[in-house]
Amino acid sequence: MKKLAIATIPGDGIGKEVVPAATKVLEAAAEVHGGLSFEFTDFPYSCEYYLQHGVMIPNEGMKRLQNFDALFLGAVGNPEIVPDHVSLWGLLIKLRREFEQVINLRPAKLLPGIQSPLANPKDFDLMVVRENSEGEYSEVGGRMYRGNDEIAIQNSVFSRRGTERAMDYAFNLASKRKKHVTSATKSNGIFYAMPFWDEVFNDVAKGYPDIKSDSQHIDALASFFVTRPERFDVIVASNLFGDILTDIGAGIMGSVGVAPAANINVNGKYPSMFEPVHGSAPDIVGKGIANPLGQIWTAKMMLDYFEEEELGKLLLDVIEGTTESGMLTPDLGGNSSTEEVTDEIVRRLRE
Amino acid sequence: MKKLAIATIPGDGIGKEVVPAATKVLEAAAEVHGGLSFEFTDFPYSCEYYLQHGVMIPNEGMKRLQNFDALFLGAVGNPEIVPDHVSLWGLLIKLRREFEQVINLRPAKLLPGIQSPLANPKDFDLMVVRENSEGEYSEVGGRMYRGNDEIAIQNSVFSRRGTERAMDYAFNLASKRKKHVTSATKSNGIFYAMPFWDEVFNDVAKGYPDIKSDSQHIDALASFFVTRPERFDVIVASNLFGDILTDIGAGIMGSVGVAPAANINVNGKYPSMFEPVHGSAPDIVGKGIANPLGQIWTAKMMLDYFEEEELGKLLLDVIEGTTESGMLTPDLGGNSSTEEVTDEIVRRLRE
Numbered sequence: 030m031k032k033l034a035i036a037t038i039p040g041d042g043i044g045k046e047v048v049p050a051a052t053k054v055l056e057a058a059a060e061v062h063g064g065l066s067f068e069f070t071d072f073p074y075s076c077e078y079y080l081q082h083g084v085m086i087p088n089e090g091m092k093r094l095q096n097f098d099a100l101f102l103g104a105v106g107n108p109e110i111v112p113d114h115v116s117l118w119g120l121l122i123k124l125r126r127e128f129e130q131v132i133n134l135r136p137a138k139l140l141p142g143i144q145s146p147l148a149n150p151k152d153f154d155l156m157v158v159r160e161n162s163e164g165e166y167s168e169v170g171g172r173m174y175r176g177n178d179e180i181a182i183q184n185s186v187f188s189r190r191g192t193e194r195a196m197d198y199a200f201n202l203a204s205k206r207k208k209h210v211t212s213a214t215k216s217n218g219i220f221y222a223m224p225f226w227d228e229v230f231n232d233v234a235k236g237y238p239d240i241k242s243d244s245q246h247i248d249a250l251a252s253f254f255v256t257r258p259e260r261f262d263v264i265v266a267s268n269l270f271g272d273i274l275t276d277i278g279a280g281i282m283g284s285v286g287v288a289p290a291a292n293i294n295v296n297g298k299y300p301s302m303f304e305p306v307h308g309s310a311p312d313i314v315g316k317g318i319a320n321p322l323g324q325i326w327t328a329k330m331m332l333d334y335f336e337e338e339e340l341g342k343l344l345l346d347v348i349e350g351t352t353e354s355g356m357l358t359p360d361l362g363g364n365s366s367t368e369e370v371t372d373e374i375v376r377r378l379r380e
Numbered sequence: 381m382k383k384l385a386i387a388t389i390p391g392d393g394i395g396k397e398v399v400p401a402a403t404k405v406l407e408a409a410a411e412v413h414g415g416l417s418f419e420f421t422d423f424p425y426s427c428e429y430y431l432q433h434g435v436m437i438p439n440e441g442m443k444r445l446q447n448f449d450a451l452f453l454g455a456v457g458n459p460e461i462v463p464d465h466v467s468l469w470g471l472l473i474k475l476r477r478e479f480e481q482v483i484n485l486r487p488a489k490l491l492p493g494i495q496s497p498l499a500n501p502k503d504f505d506l507m508v509v510r511e512n513s514e515g516e517y518s519e520v521g522g523r524m525y526r527g528n529d530e531i532a533i534q535n536s537v538f539s540r541r542g543t544e545r546a547m548d549y550a551f552n553l554a555s556k557r558k559k560h561v562t563s564a565t566k567s568n569g570i571f572y573a574m575p576f577w578d579e580v581f582n583d584v585a586k587g588y589p590d591i592k593s594d595s596q597h598i599d600a601l602a603s604f605f606v607t608r609p610e611r612f613d614v615i616v617a618s619n620l621f622g623d624i625l626t627d628i629g630a631g632i633m634g635s636v637g638v639a640p641a642a643n644i645n646v647n648g649k650y651p652s653m654f655e656p657v658h659g660s661a662p663d664i665v666g667k668g669i670a671n672p673l674g675q676i677w678t679a680k681m682m683l684d685y686f687e688e689e690e691l692g693k694l695l696l697d698v699i700e701g702t703t704e705s706g707m708l709t710p711d712l713g714g715n716s717s718t719e720e721v722t723d724e725i726v727r728r729l730r731e
């Protein structure tokens with residue numbers, strides 16, 4: 030029996046609704062598998078926790094989380110009660126950083142039965158490899174003067190090591206897929222960082238002569254995600270560019286509610302973390318209509334990570350069967366509840 | 381007779397094809413008007429110029445341009461012969477900066493007869509006000525170490541003055557439109573710059589109590605441009621965010637070939653510059669199929685700038701009549717040439 034200890038952090042808003050839904054699915058998946066079991070331990074870190082304790086997560090919490098096989102997170106953020114930069118840097122980004130989850134992996138794939146906002150969506154199936162530890166998301170910088178003369182300086186820091194690491198990850202991934210890596214750049218506008226990014230990309234690409242490689246400026250690339258997403262296989266992007274591209278990816282899938290993600294620790298020192306692309310969606314909290322598919326597809330990425338690819342594939346098939354059947358939450362134009370969709374997935378898994 | 385001295389800089393690639401097309405249209409428009417005339421003076425600044433002279437534009441060229449009523453530019457860049465960061469910083473961005481064109485204005489609007497990549501495009505009509513002088517496009521930063529330890533540091537510099545100026549521009553523009561300004565932010569991820577951006581936005585918004593204001597993170601906003609562009613009126617964005625959003629805007633219009641832009645000098649010290657969103661498109665140069673509509677619509681923005689709004693409106697009507705008639709270049713799925721589309725516009729203008 031393979032036993033996996035998973036720390037669940039529902040976080041804020043609909044995180045508290047979709048994490049339990051997805052753990053139910055994972056339990057059913059483990060049963061179907063037979064040789065697998067999950068032990069879930071719940072942690073309360075969230076904006077509410079912050080209001081009570083003055084920190085999003087205590088040091089002692091970081092230490093406890095460290096011992097799990099993986100973290101399964103819902104959503105963080107509730108700007109009504111805690112400013113976003115406090116809650117996100119205090120928990121989500123902190124976890125990604127301190128647990129050295131240097132790669133953020135996010136697929137975009139056309140699901141059957143879902144109305145894409147695109148007129149003629151070809152069968153796109155792409156994966157964004159987002160650098161997840163540095164770049165535009167840096168705490169280096171500051172502010173100076175007050176009033177009219179005030180300036181804010183924000184540093185983006187790119188290291189060769191971090192950049193190469195993300196690119197190597199992308200090329201390795203592409204070698205198991207359609208053998209094509211596209212680099213998201215902006216070397217025509219971002220004066221220091223992006224010509225550097227291009228140089229590293231060209232160097233790394235040389236090491237993978239069998240993989241096709243090209244570069245696109247982020248503005249054009251963002252537009253191509255709308256006009257021709259089927260042209261892409263693996264896209265490697267900086268922290269910010271990856272963030273933007275993957276939300277567009279979620280958009281063309283029909284709803285951010287279906288988009289999954291994985292934060293991968295590649296050195297084995299800390300747990301990886303699985304969390305969907307969507308946020309805490311305060312506007313629909315408590316209505317029972319949050320789309321659980323993003324969190325459930327994220328669970329599939331966790332299964333893949335644990336090398337249970339067969340079970341992962343089964344789960345994705347079941348997700349696709351469910352969307353095809355028309356059982357959809359309101360964000361996808363349907364009228365099913367979180368619970369109905371979850372139960373349908375569990376039923377299909379067990380079939 | 382109102383005489384306007386316009387410096388034309390066709391630049392690279394298809395710039396050399398669409399600028400003459402649009403000046404032909406402007407001449408026809410002036411005739412129709414009766415009380416208006418243009419004097420065009422051509423300048424050769426381009427990547428080819430760089431190969432011959434070692435600079436994209438000489439100091440003496442900058443001085444000459446300064447005396448024109450406006451600059452009308454095609455496209456800059458040809459990475460086959462000059463690296464993008466050299467050509468763009470040496471000409472396009474240099475002009476924007478030194479001539480203090482601090483606002484970049486870019487509409488996105490659904491044109492009749494054009495197949496949008498969106499399934500059910502509502503009648504969107506939005507305007508992005510892009511801060512055009514600072515932010516992520518800064519020459520502050522550098523690189524350190526070589527080899528494995530190398531790092532590149534890129535500074536984004538935001539001043540209160542520059543940020544406020546763009547926001548004020550946006551609110552003033554919205555007061556003549558649908559009275560709604562959306563700020564593109566990323567205060568949950570960009571640690572110093574974007575919380576500052578939000579503070580300034582909230583301060584500026586207080587001065588316009590009649591205008592509705594809201595903020596969206598750039599990732600969500602990019603996605604909303606695909607899923608619900610009709611919700612927006614004026615969007616105010618940093619240099620980079622504006623760059624990305626306006627290419628998505630071009631994408632949902634059906635082709636980057638139709639998207640116009642204006643670089644506005646607001647202090648009256650230097651000329652403003654009008655240049656479409658598209659690049660030099662080396663792949664289609666010389667085929668006679670470049671879409672002239674982006675450059676022609678840009679001419680319409682120049683007419684508006686010279687307070688010839690009536691003529692500007694007529695020109696936009698004529699553009700819309702032409703797209704509706706199905707006379708389209710290949711990027712829009714048609715098979716008309718640059719010349720055919722241009723002549724059709726001139727014919728309709730004269731009607």
Ligand SMILES: CC(C)[C@H](C(=O)O)[C@@H](O)C(=O)O
Nearest residue numbers: 217218248468472473623657
């Ligand atoms: C060519 C490039 C430097 C430029 C920019 O990023 O500003 C272009 O994309 C634009 O939007 O005008």
Ligand SMILES: CC(C)[C@H](C(=O)O)[C@@H](O)C(=O)O
Nearest residue numbers: 117121122272306568569599
């Ligand atoms: C919430 C925010 C800090 C985060 C990010 O920008 O990384 C989110 O948008 C994401 O993509 O996971």
